Amino acid sequence: MRLDRSARRAPAILLTAMMLGAGVAACGSDGAGGALDDFLDAWHDRKLSEVDFVDSAGKPIEAAAVEAELTELAGGMPLETLRMTRAGDIRETGDDAVGAVKVGWTLAAAGPWSYESAVRLTARGEGGWKVIWEPAIVQKELVAGDKLTLRRVQADRAAILGAGGRPIVEARPVVVVTVDPARFTATEELAAALKTIGVQIDPGDVATAAGPVEVVTLRRADFSKVEKALRRLRGVTLTEQKRELAPSRMFARALLGTVDPVTADDLTANPGTLAAGDDAGHGGLQQRYDSRLRGAPALAVVIERDGRDEPAELHHTEPVGGRPVRTTIDLPTQQAADRATAAEPRPSSLVAVRISDSAVLAVSNGPDGGGDNVALTGQVPPGSTFKMVSALGLLQKRAVNPNTPVDCPKTKEAGGQVFKNAHDMALGEVPFHVDFAQSCNTAFVGLAPKLGAAGLQSAATAVGLGGQWDLGVKAFSGKVSAAGDPAELAQAAFGQGQTAVSPIAMAGATAAVARGRFVQPRLVLDPAPAQPAADGATLDKDAAAGLKRLMREVVTSGTGRALNNVKGGPVFGKTGSAEFDDASTETHAWFVGWQGDVAFAVLVQKGGAGAETAVPVVRRFLTGLNG
Incomplete structure (x- = not known):
C-alpha cells in the first residue's frame, strides 16, 4: 500500500521504547571485528563517545557530531527504538573492512521493522581500526542531509453495535465551526445562535483566543437550524467532516463516550501508540475498548531529501481495521x-x-x-x-x-x-x-x-x-x-x-x-x-x-x-x-x-x-x- 503523500504529511509519531542490545559479545579491540563489536557495544550502551569515528577520507569526527547527525537523520523515529547487531563475518581488504549488521526499529503497534546494513572500518592512519561514520550505516540509501519520517494513516474505526448487530456509533456528517478572532467581532450573535439549539459557549473565550479556534462541532441536523445565521457572520469558517457519532447528541452519551482528536494526556498515556492527529475514545465504551475499536494504523517509513519532491518509501504496513464492540442496547x-x-x-x-x-x-x-x-x-x-x-x-x-x-x-x-x-x-x-x-x-x-x-x-x-x-x-x-x-x-x-x-x-x-x-x-x-x-x-x-x-x-x-x-x-x-x-x-x-x-x-x-x-x-x- 502506498500512502498518499499530499494528504498524509502528518506530524511524525513519537515512538518510545528502550534500545535493545547488540547480540554478539565484543571480541576486544584487536582487529576490525573487535572494533566493530566495540562500536556495537557502545551503541547499545549509548556511549558513542568511546568510539573513534572518521569520515570516508579518514579525517577524525567528534562523537558529538555523529550524535547530532543521527538525531537529524532519524527525524520522527527516535533513536531509542533503534537496535543494531552483528549479521555475519567481517570482510577485511588490507586496511579496509566491512561488517554486516542487522538494523531494527520498533514501529509502535505495527511491530518491528528490520533490514541489513553495513559498517565500514579503516585502519589507515594511527590508532588502529576506526569506524567510518556515514548515514548509510543506519540505512544504506541514506546520505548526508536526508531525514527519515514515519507517516501514518488511521485505520477505519470499528462501530459499537446495538441489539441485532445494528450500528449505534458510525461515521455521520458534521460541520466544524471555526472562528478567527482577528476577523471576528460578533461573539454575542454567535453565542445567541448556538443557544437556540442548546449549545452554550463563552463569548469571552472566543474573543481572547490567540488564533483560529474550533468553537463547536455540529451534527448536520443541528447545523441546518442555524446555518443562515452562521453564514452571515464574518470570520466564521464552516467545514464539513465526518465524525464517529451515535444517532443523536444525547443518545446513551455517558455510556458510549465520544471519539475526539487525541489530547496531550492521551499521548502521554499511550507512548508509541497514538500520535498527534489521531482520534481516540474518551469516556464510556469508546475509551474502555479504544484499542480494539481503533485497530492499527498504516505506517510508512520514507526518506525526505532536499531538492526531491517525491520521498523514497523504504517500508510500509497495511492498516488493521478495528473490531466492533457488540452490546445489548436497543x-x-x-x-x-x-x-x-x-x-x-x-x-x-x-x-x-x-x-x-x-x-x-x-x-x-x-x-x-x-x-x-x-x-x-x-x-x-x-x-x-x-x-x-x-x-x-x-x-x-x-x-x-x-x-x-x-x-x-x-x-x-x-x-x-x-x-x-x-x-x-x-x-x-x-x-x-x-x-x-x-x-x-x-x-x-x-x-x-x-x-x-x-x-x-x-x-x-x-x-x-x-x-x-x-x-x-x-x-x-x-x-x-x-x-x-x-x-x-x-x-x-x-x-x-x-x-x-x-x-x-x-x-x-x-x-x-x-x-x-x-x-x-x-x-x-x-x-x-x-x-x-x-x-x-x-x-x-x-x-x-x-x-x-x-x-x-x-x-x-x-x-x-x-x-x-x-x-x-x-x-x-x-x-x-x-x-x-x-x-x-x-x-x-x-x-x-x-x-x-x-x-x-x-x-x-x-x-x-x-x-x-x-x-x-x-x-x-x-x-x-x-x-
Missing part, C-alpha cells in the same frame, strides 16, 4: 429513555432491562446525556424502593403475608432514634399490602426486628445486590448495610443508612423479582465479559407472588397511581424518596418497576418525592416505548 428503547430523561431539568437516570434474558436495553442520563454515568456507577441510597427487598425478606421468612395487620404510626422509635413518615402520614393498623402501597416507613421500622440483619442480607443477595458483576463496563451492583444495631437495621429496612445502590443495580433487582430469579444484567456481548455473576437460585414462589401483588397495588391504588392507565399493559412498581445528606432536607426521587418484559429503574437527583418526579419520567418512557 435503539428504540434507548431513544424512548433519552426523551423521557431529557424532559426532566434535574439530573436523572433511567436503566431498562429485558426480563426474559436480562439484556440491558437502555442506559440514559439526562437532561443532556453527558457527565458521569450515574445510571451504572451512581452510589446513592435507594430510599423506599428498597422496601421491595425488605418485603421479599419478610415474606420469605413468613414474618408477614400481604394481609397481615401491621401498624403504621406517625413516628416509631428504634435503637434510640425516632423515625417518621413523609408528610406525617399515619395509617394505623392496616394490612401489610396497604403499608407497602402507601410506603409507610414506620411499618417497616416496626417489622425490622422480624426481618433481622441476616434476613435483609439474604433478600438482597437473592436479587443480586452487592454481588460481583461483570457487564464489560464499570457498574456498581450495590452495597447493603450490615445493619449492626437496631437503629441501622431500622433505617436499612426502608432503604436508608449505609445501603447504597445504582439504577442498574435496582433495575437488575427488579427484573429478578419479576422473573423469579436473579440473572446478572448483560450489556457488552463481544468481547464477552470474563467473569459475569452466576445466576441466582429461584426465589420462594409464594414470597415472589406476594411481592408482585404488593407492587401492583402501588400502581393501582398507592403512590404510583399515575402509571395505572399508561399504554402497554399493567405496571408493577415501587416509589421511593431517599435522604442523602443529614444536613439537608432534599431527597432523591426513585421509581422501580416493570411492564411486560421490560424492568426499569429511574433516579431523579434531588427530585423530592418519587411520585412527583420519578413517576412522570417513567410515564414518558413507557408512553414513548409503546407509542
Whole structure:
C-alpha cells in the first residue's frame, strides 16, 4: 500500500521504547571485528563517545557530531527504538573492512521493522581500526542531509453495535465551526445562535483566543437550524467532516463516550501508540475498548531529501481495521429513555432491562446525556424502593403475608432514634399490602426486628445486590448495610443508612423479582465479559407472588397511581424518596418497576418525592416505548 503523500504529511509519531542490545559479545579491540563489536557495544550502551569515528577520507569526527547527525537523520523515529547487531563475518581488504549488521526499529503497534546494513572500518592512519561514520550505516540509501519520517494513516474505526448487530456509533456528517478572532467581532450573535439549539459557549473565550479556534462541532441536523445565521457572520469558517457519532447528541452519551482528536494526556498515556492527529475514545465504551475499536494504523517509513519532491518509501504496513464492540442496547428503547430523561431539568437516570434474558436495553442520563454515568456507577441510597427487598425478606421468612395487620404510626422509635413518615402520614393498623402501597416507613421500622440483619442480607443477595458483576463496563451492583444495631437495621429496612445502590443495580433487582430469579444484567456481548455473576437460585414462589401483588397495588391504588392507565399493559412498581445528606432536607426521587418484559429503574437527583418526579419520567418512557 502506498500512502498518499499530499494528504498524509502528518506530524511524525513519537515512538518510545528502550534500545535493545547488540547480540554478539565484543571480541576486544584487536582487529576490525573487535572494533566493530566495540562500536556495537557502545551503541547499545549509548556511549558513542568511546568510539573513534572518521569520515570516508579518514579525517577524525567528534562523537558529538555523529550524535547530532543521527538525531537529524532519524527525524520522527527516535533513536531509542533503534537496535543494531552483528549479521555475519567481517570482510577485511588490507586496511579496509566491512561488517554486516542487522538494523531494527520498533514501529509502535505495527511491530518491528528490520533490514541489513553495513559498517565500514579503516585502519589507515594511527590508532588502529576506526569506524567510518556515514548515514548509510543506519540505512544504506541514506546520505548526508536526508531525514527519515514515519507517516501514518488511521485505520477505519470499528462501530459499537446495538441489539441485532445494528450500528449505534458510525461515521455521520458534521460541520466544524471555526472562528478567527482577528476577523471576528460578533461573539454575542454567535453565542445567541448556538443557544437556540442548546449549545452554550463563552463569548469571552472566543474573543481572547490567540488564533483560529474550533468553537463547536455540529451534527448536520443541528447545523441546518442555524446555518443562515452562521453564514452571515464574518470570520466564521464552516467545514464539513465526518465524525464517529451515535444517532443523536444525547443518545446513551455517558455510556458510549465520544471519539475526539487525541489530547496531550492521551499521548502521554499511550507512548508509541497514538500520535498527534489521531482520534481516540474518551469516556464510556469508546475509551474502555479504544484499542480494539481503533485497530492499527498504516505506517510508512520514507526518506525526505532536499531538492526531491517525491520521498523514497523504504517500508510500509497495511492498516488493521478495528473490531466492533457488540452490546445489548436497543435503539428504540434507548431513544424512548433519552426523551423521557431529557424532559426532566434535574439530573436523572433511567436503566431498562429485558426480563426474559436480562439484556440491558437502555442506559440514559439526562437532561443532556453527558457527565458521569450515574445510571451504572451512581452510589446513592435507594430510599423506599428498597422496601421491595425488605418485603421479599419478610415474606420469605413468613414474618408477614400481604394481609397481615401491621401498624403504621406517625413516628416509631428504634435503637434510640425516632423515625417518621413523609408528610406525617399515619395509617394505623392496616394490612401489610396497604403499608407497602402507601410506603409507610414506620411499618417497616416496626417489622425490622422480624426481618433481622441476616434476613435483609439474604433478600438482597437473592436479587443480586452487592454481588460481583461483570457487564464489560464499570457498574456498581450495590452495597447493603450490615445493619449492626437496631437503629441501622431500622433505617436499612426502608432503604436508608449505609445501603447504597445504582439504577442498574435496582433495575437488575427488579427484573429478578419479576422473573423469579436473579440473572446478572448483560450489556457488552463481544468481547464477552470474563467473569459475569452466576445466576441466582429461584426465589420462594409464594414470597415472589406476594411481592408482585404488593407492587401492583402501588400502581393501582398507592403512590404510583399515575402509571395505572399508561399504554402497554399493567405496571408493577415501587416509589421511593431517599435522604442523602443529614444536613439537608432534599431527597432523591426513585421509581422501580416493570411492564411486560421490560424492568426499569429511574433516579431523579434531588427530585423530592418519587411520585412527583420519578413517576412522570417513567410515564414518558413507557408512553414513548409503546407509542
